[in-house]
Amino acid sequence: MALFDIFKRKKETTGDKEQAVQQQEINEGFKKTKEGLFGKLARAVAGKSQVDDEVLDNLEEVLITSDVGVDTTVKIIGNIEARVARDKYMNSSELQHILREEVSALLQQSEAGRENFGLDVREGVPYVVMVVGVNGVGKTTTIGKLAAQLVREGKKVYIGAADTFRAAAIDQLQVWADRAGATMIRQEMGSDPASVAFDTLKSAVANNADVVLIDTAGRLHNKVGLMNELTKIRNVMAKVIPEAPQEVMLVLDGSTGQNAFEQARQFTEATKVNSLAITKLDGTAKGGVIIGISDQFRIPVRYIGIGEGIDQLKIFDRTEFVNALFGE
Numbered sequence: 001m002a003l004f005d006i007f008k009r010k011k012e013t014t015g016d017k018e019q020a021v022q023q024q025e026i027n028e029g030f031k032k033t034k035e036g037l038f039g040k041l042a043r044a045v046a047g048k049s050q051v052d053d054e055v056l057d058n059l060e061e062v063l064i065t066s067d068v069g070v071d072t073t074v075k076i077i078g079n080i081e082a083r084v085a086r087d088k089y090m091n092s093s094e095l096q097h098i099l100r101e102e103v104s105a106l107l108q109q110s111e112a113g114r115e116n117f118g119l120d121v122r123e124g125v126p127y128v129v130m131v132v133g134v135n136g137v138g139k140t141t142t143i144g145k146l147a148a149q150l151v152r153e154g155k156k157v158y159i160g161a162a163d164t165f166r167a168a169a170i171d172q173l174q175v176w177a178d179r180a181g182a183t184m185i186r187q188e189m190g191s192d193p194a195s196v197a198f199d200t201l202k203s204a205v206a207n208n209a210d211v212v213l214i215d216t217a218g219r220l221h222n223k224v225g226l227m228n229e230l231t232k233i234r235n236v237m238a239k240v241i242p243e244a245p246q247e248v249m250l251v252l253d254g255s256t257g258q259n260a261f262e263q264a265r266q267f268t269e270a271t272k273v274n275s276l277a278i279t280k281l282d283g284t285a286k287g288g289v290i291i292g293i294s295d296q297f298r299i300p301v302r303y304i305g306i307g308e309g310i311d312q313l314k315i316f317d318r319t320e321f322v323n324a325l326f327g328e
Helices: 003-029 031-045 053-065 070-087 092-110 139-152 167-180 193-206 223-240 258-270 289-297 318-326
Strands: 127-132 157-161 183-185 211-215 247-253 275-279 301-305 313-315
Touching (some): 053 070, 070 289, 139 301, 183 193, 223 258, 289 301
Parallel strands (some): 275 301
């Protein structure tokens, strides 16, 4: 065997092992969601030999109570009804396979046009991510974990502490920045958030940074106040880097279920959200919220948090998620 072939096979084997480890971590992260969903699904089809109206009614209840959301549930049930009508007879044991196909198809639609799974960082200009979300969703820790991940990849990362309304938020972000090996730009509590964002981008450009992560206030605004503040930050950043922010990432707490839908609705109305990070999925059975939010808002999930560790922010992969729910 040629030396090149040996190296190639070793690399492929290593890649397979890493992929298996990643899938196992995702499986563990969605364990409660899977147990909840399929426990309900088993009861829904118990004693049934075929998919009939009663099974579909039960399935509808299962999906809604699994936080998939009413609109997305209606869509899934409608698609399954059409398949039942077309195929005339469908065994209830096939329902899991069909449900898997429908979930995968919905997630694929929300990812339309997505070039890659991670951040689209390119040489020459800092890639700016404005991170939004209410207090308590894990926004600060998500920024810290993401910064650590990027630094390990060899990226030069700057963090802007533009949540200036809480001293604790600035100090917490500093701890994460130091831990990650990122540079943080901060001002005093009560400073203008847009000023912090401006200074961060100016410094990032001057020092050839690769990625800039801008934290923003997590207060529950009225829609007008939220829109005005986020718009001001965006406009100020665009004076330094015309295309900034290239990404507005909304962080949602997956354990809040339907409340996450309302937060997504408010923030997408207030600013141009184009990616999602969903946290705290390991401690909840409400992971079905990923399906509904992806479908209803047509915004791709970029990252998922499946634990407290610095390595437990994962790039979201639709195939891994579906495998975790339905088994490979």
